[in-house]
């Protein structure tokens with residue numbers, strides 16, 4: 001039986017573990033957090049990725065977790081309504097799409113593998129030596145093991161990528177924005193709806209998934225350079241975000257206060273990962289670690305699910321790992337690049353950086369409210385899932 005070590009237990013990691021177990025691999029997953037990480041904004045599963053969760057038998061559970069947002073309302077600096085609409089008008093998505101909380105998707109995926117794979121929480125890979133017989137891995141705990149394959153599913157700031165290809169900066173394509181997401185009290189009594197407040201270069205969002213006592217808070221802002229130094233310092237992240245929104249009105253002071261107090265703060269840059277190759281020797285990458293598209297595309301989880309399915313299928317059917325990794329990349333890269341191409345640096349439609357761009361966006365939003373929803377963007381379905389017979 002071939003063995004595989006997967007680094008990261010969020011979306012790509014458990015999805016890959018599911019398929020590798022199905023094909024008879026002996027799978028270990030290592031995750032640096034103490035437990036499965038909940039939280040995170042609602043994410044979309046759409047287009048080609050819907051076929052993956054369908055093949056995993058997860059559609060019924062995910063439909064139960066579907067968020068079903070009824071309304072998105074855009075507000076100006078003083079909190080007055082600019083436009084209000086059904087979310088489909090904005091995402092240009094068909095109504096087959098699923099929108100689930102990131103933490104719910106991670107949990108559903110994790111449940112499919114928790115009894116069948118070895119899970120090492122609160123640990124991570126610190127060294128790897130790739131040779132003819134496998135990859136010798138040293139873990140932070142001191143444990144040493146050899147695996148046939150090591151797969152990095154450890155996100156935008158992947159440690160497996162750094163160990164294999166070198167520092168992140170060379171592959172990191174910063175799109176000019178930073179964001180902070182966190183949970184906060186639902187003091188406005190919002191129900192299945194989102195409110196987005198904008199000033200040029202700054203956005204504050206409240207997103208109520210249900211009608212419960214908490215909502216997702218989200219602060220996003222433009223910044224000329226990526227604050228790499230803040231990545232490992234939560235206090236520096238809080239100070240940075242608070243200073244950017246210090247003089248704003250509406251509910252922004254309450255969001256900043258909640259961000260400071262949050263125990264589930266998720267801060268990151270809005271960035272893509274663009275790598276010339278997704279594998280080297282017996283080591284490969286999947287999901288954000290290989291090809292993060294950024295949340296502006298709304299495609300991060302969908303690309304992670306599709307990549308995991310294709311990578312596992314080729315590992316199970318190709319004559320060796322070299323052929324498998326090549327086929328995985330050949331088949332998936334055009335789909336990934338089409339979706340990464342949905343956004344350009346500093347040009348996020350929803351987060352205009354100047355007064356003129358904000359006025360243009362608002363005019364476009366008002367127009368959208370009068371247009372029927374369309375059937376999704378072609379990039380979301382630009383790949384047909386291959387079938388693998390083992």
Ligand SMILES: Cc1cc2nc3c(=O)[nH]c(=O)nc-3n(C[C@H](O)[C@H](O)[C@H](O)COP(=O)(O)OP(=O)(O)OC[C@H]3O[C@@H](n4cnc5c(N)ncnc54)[C@H](O)[C@@H]3O)c2cc1C
Nearest residue numbers: 008010011012031032040041124154155159287288295300
């Ligand atoms: C807690 C959390 C909240 C998020 N919130 C948002 C959000 O609000 N908006 C958004 O656009 N995207 C968010 N994301 C990212 C989103 O999940 C991904 O863009 C997308 O789903 C692709 O998933 P992925 O599995 O490839 O990467 P990720 O979801 O980033 O998962 C990577 C996993 O690897 C783990 N990991 C990282 N380094 C190591 C290491 N050295 N060793 C072992 N494990 C490691 C991480 O803890 C994480 O569980 C969030 C991710 C997490 C983990």
